[in-house]
Amino acid sequence: MLIQLKHIDKIYKAGQVDVPALIDINLQVERGEFVAIIGQSGSGKTTLLDIVGCLSRPTSGEYWLDGDHVNSLPDASLTGIRNRKIGFIFQTFHLLARKTALENVQLPLMYAGVSRKAQQDKARELLTRVGLQDRLLHYSNQLSGGQQQRVAIARALANSPPLLLADEPTGNLDSQSGKDILALFEQLHHQGQTIVMITHDPLIAERAERRITLSDGRIVADEPAYQAAPVLG
Numbered sequence: 177m178l179i180q181l182k183h184i185d186k187i188y189k190a191g192q193v194d195v196p197a198l199i200d201i202n203l204q205v206e207r208g209e210f211v212a213i214i215g216q217s218g219s220g221k222t223t224l225l226d227i228v229g230c231l232s233r234p235t236s237g238e239y240w241l242d243g244d245h246v247n248s249l250p251d252a253s254l255t256g257i258r259n260r261k262i263g264f265i266f267q268t269f270h271l272l273a274r275k276t277a278l279e280n281v282q283l284p285l286m287y288a289g290v291s292r293k294a295q296q297d298k299a300r301e302l303l304t305r306v307g308l309q310d311r312l313l314h315y316s317n318q319l320s321g322g323q324q325q326r327v328a329i330a331r332a333l334a335n336s337p338p339l340l341l342a343d344e345p346t347g348n349l350d351s352q353s354g355k356d357i358l359a360l361f362e363q364l365h366h367q368g369q370t371i372v373m374i375t376h377d378p379l380i381a382e383r384a385e386r387r388i389t390l391s392d393g394r395i396v397a398d399e400p401a402y403q404a405a406p407v408l409g
């Protein structure tokens with residue numbers, strides 16, 4: 177089991193007011209699963225992904241990630257876990273604009289202490305895997321949205337994390353680029369990658385093999401998604 181959440185609550189404080197964003201979340205995700213999280217705006221999707229990604233801590237409840245009991249670990253250990261175990265993909269890509277595609281993908285490898293030559297080789301290999309072998313030296317602001325998201329996916333894969341987390345990865349893309357990115361996620365899934373992806377697009381959620389619905393901070397459905405035919409380019 178890769179992810180296990182037990183009785184997770186998250187309560188934000190907004191001034192004097194308590195905002196319960198997650199209420200009694202119980203969730204298990206096995207290695208190799210492709211899970212979509214859906215729900216209306218404000219239902220708690222990002223809060224849940226942030227907890228799973230060790231970017232924030234639950235108010236109460238227990239969380240195990242890949243065997244580690246996250247609750248008991250100090251912040252410094254969580255940073256290490258994030259770097260080694262999780263690749264993040266965001267709606268707005270979060271690339272460094274004045275760096276090339278290659279440099280953006282090299283960055284997490286540099287932080288991991290990989291030699292410069294090995295960084296470049298690995299970054300080139302990953303960018304080829306996402307179909308950007310002819311854009312290695314483009315600055316990220318010279319790339320289309322879909323291409324920028326491919327760079328972000330290559331970067332997320334740099335340290336071969338067991339878990340990919342994506343928050344609305346197609347939310348800023350035109351529909352064709354969104355389909356292409358989704359096809360890329362499906363390809364990674366078929367290669368064994370565990371993926372948890374937030375989306376508000378029901379058509380995209382259908383592509384995952386499991387669909388979890390949040391409403392007002394609670395899981396109200398957890399079901400196998402309808403398996404449509406593969407997305408064609």
Ligand SMILES: Nc1ncnc2c1ncn2[C@@H]1O[C@H](COP(=O)(O)OP(=O)(O)O)[C@@H](O)[C@H]1O
Nearest residue numbers: 188189190195197216217218219220221222223
């Ligand atoms: N930092 C915060 N402080 C206070 N309330 C927050 C904070 N972040 C989110 N919330 C509230 O928690 C609820 C869930 O938000 P969020 O997880 O962002 O939902 P979603 O991603 O599904 O749109 C919302 O009511 C939101 O207003």
Ligand SMILES: [Mg+2]
Nearest residue numbers: 221222223343
């Ligand atoms: Mg959100």
